[in-house]
Amino acid sequence: MSEHIDSVKTYALVFAGLIFATIATTAVAFVDLGAFSVVAALVIAVCKMLLVALFFMHVRHSSKLTRLVLLGALMWLGILILMTLADFSTRGLIGVPGR
């Protein structure tokens, strides 16, 4: 990892991108996009997360094992969210016998 030292210019560009995205997400919140405003907010947040993780947290230079562990983490988070939402959104769809 210590072999890859990014330039200050790279970090400054990433930082500028993050500031721009913050302004963009704030501005877009004042526009009526209906149900898509949540999507827009989350897409921008995920982009910012990727910038921070890939550049500031050096994921793009990290070992394959670290990347694998990270993908595993996202999978677990996916299970947590999808399973819970699947339960919550389908409650009451089917009647319970005897109730």
Add this chain to the structure above:
Amino acid sequence: MANHGPEETLALREQFDTVEQQKDASTLGMWIFLITEIMFFGGMFLAYTIYRSSYPGIFAISSSSLNVYIGAANTVVLLCSSFTMVLAVRSAQLGRQKAIIFNLILTLILGFIFLGVKAYEWNEKFVEHHVPGPGFHFVGIAQQGPSQLFFSLYFAMTGLHALHMVVGVGILTWLIVKARQGTFTAEYMTPVDVAGLYWHFVDIIWIFLFPLLYLIDRHLK
């Protein structure tokens, strides 16, 4: 201290074969910890998702009472602190002692600014009676319950985030002391590197908290 070989250094302890291996082990260990944190915060984001989908209108109205400009400014403060943190890590990689200390101090100051602004915002909530509990009152809506839910989530999530910031401030202080003693060199800068991972992680949590708490359907107002 246990007896160890004369060649053992901070950069290479005896249980590791190479410096690279020791560094990778530390980084992986930190990532595993951060993953437990992701799952921990994930539960709160999930609770938020469920209650926001249950009461979208009231969440939007309640969210509008938060000051979006202060929130955005604080986001910028935190992003600046991440930038100075990454510069501190870079200085450590290059073994530039003074630059490490300078950037760590800047990060620490920005961290304090963030916490100060947060404290100001929380105080506003107390003044406005927007703190969940017997004194809660949100003017203009019939259902006070779901609005209390929003503010409970607001306080729990920003509170937990701020707690992580306080821990981060402690870590930064320790790093500055160590850096002044000349502990960190280009060969051994793992603590700076790993603390950087933690600090950026806390930044990422805020990156999600800001739009989800402050920016719900702002166009309605």
